[in-house]
Each structure stands twice: as structure tokens, then as C-alpha cells.
Amino acid sequence: MTSTATEKSGENTRAETGRAANPEVGRAKADGAGRSGALVTDQGTTTIADAVVQKIAGLAAREVRGVHELGAGAARAFGALRDRIPGASSSVGQGVSVEVGERQAAVDLDLVVEYGVAIAELARAVRRNVITAIEQMTGLEVVEVNINVNDVYIEGDDDEPQPSRDRVQ
Known part of the structure; x- marks a missing residue:
């Protein structure tokens, strides 16, 4: 399962082992061909x-129409809290995890999709x-992009704060 280049470098990350089912991944690493030159x-x-x-x-995923948000439930909750803090910036990498090797990268995305999108x-x-x-900007070969759809966004189903009702008027 480990490619020749991985054995030489001693690394064993998912990105370097070419876990994707593409036989070209191992060959591109072995002869040093490809964008990573x-x-x-x-x-x-x-x-x-x-x-x-x-x-x-994260930016590339958000560009696609039908992606409402990135991140799992807990990450989105923390993101909502962070958005309420003055001066805090939202995390572009929320919902994205990567493994980067010397020549290859693997990406995992957590998405919330809009209702009605295939x-x-x-x-x-x-x-x-x-x-x-990723390949155009970095020259790294992307061996896999795993997508986990966590939720479906329904317009009007936002968690809007309810008007507070004081017990004493």
C-alpha cells in the first residue's frame, strides 16, 4: 500500500501513501513526474x-452553488459564537481538514447543503x-477529497433568537 517515494522518505501520511484508488498516484510519485516538480x-x-x-x-468549496456552510454541528456552533464577538473573524478553514505531504494532499470536507440541490x-x-x-495554486497533487454532508439547510429554518419573555411585565 505504501509507494516507493514514501518508503524512501519514511513518511506515512494518507496523502503520501496514495490511499485513493487511482493507480497513477503511485506512478507519478515514483518517477517524480507531475505538477509537484x-x-x-x-x-x-x-x-x-x-x-x-x-x-x-475552504474557499474553493464555498464557491460552489448549493454549499450553504462548512463544518459539523459543534464547529458551526462555535463559529456562530465567534461571529458575535466584535473584531473576531470567521475561520475560512472551518469544516476542512487536510493532510499535506511533500508532493500530495488529501482533503476532508464537512458540508451543509441547501435543500433541493442534488x-x-x-x-x-x-x-x-x-x-x-489546490493543484493550480500549490502544485501539490490532490489524491482524494472526501465529502461528508452533515445537514441540509432549509431557508427560513434559521435559529433566530426568540423574543425574550420576561416573567414580570
Whole structure:
């Protein structure tokens, strides 16, 4: 299951093992071909932080029509609290986890989709957009994008605060 390049480097992350069912992944690593050639050159090595790939994936996923929000229930709740704090910024990487190796990356997304959207088609569009954005911006090969749909957003079903009712008028 481990590719030749992984055995040489001693790393064993999901991104480097090529866990995806694509046989080209192992071959591209073994002969050094592919987009990642720009990251390792005779003049030096470019390292891309996980947070960079996480932000790119989060922004790319949000660009797709039908994605209402990213994040699981707890992350969305913390995000709602953070949004109420003056000066706090929302996390672009919320609902996104990544594993980044020297030449490859793997992405996991937690999505809330809008009601009425075909989820299978949305997943294909999100996957395509995320892969394109990461590969074009970083030169890393994206071996997999796993999508977990946590909820369906129904317009008008927001958790709007109820008017407070004081016991004493």
C-alpha cells in the first residue's frame, strides 16, 4: 500500500501513501513526474503549510452553488459564537481538514447543503473545484477529497433568537 517515494522518505501520511484508488498516484510519485516538480528543484524545496491548503480548500468549496456552510454541528456552533464577538473573524478553514505531504494532499470536507440541490452532483462540483484550486495554486497533487454532508439547510429554518419573555411585565 505504501509507494516507493514514501518508503524512501519514511513518511506515512494518507496523502503520501496514495490511499485513493487511482493507480497513477503511485506512478507519478515514483518517477517524480507531475505538477509537484516545481516544489522540489535543484535550487531548493518549497514547503506548503497545512493551513494554506486548508484555506484554499475552504474557499474553493464555498464557491460552489448549493454549499450553504462548512463544518459539523459543534464547529458551526462555535463559529456562530465567534461571529458575535466584535473584531473576531470567521475561520475560512472551518469544516476542512487536510493532510499535506511533500508532493500530495488529501482533503476532508464537512458540508451543509441547501435543500433541493442534488447532493451527488454537488459533491462532484465541490471535489472538482477544490482539486483544481489546490493543484493550480500549490502544485501539490490532490489524491482524494472526501465529502461528508452533515445537514441540509432549509431557508427560513434559521435559529433566530426568540423574543425574550420576561416573567414580570
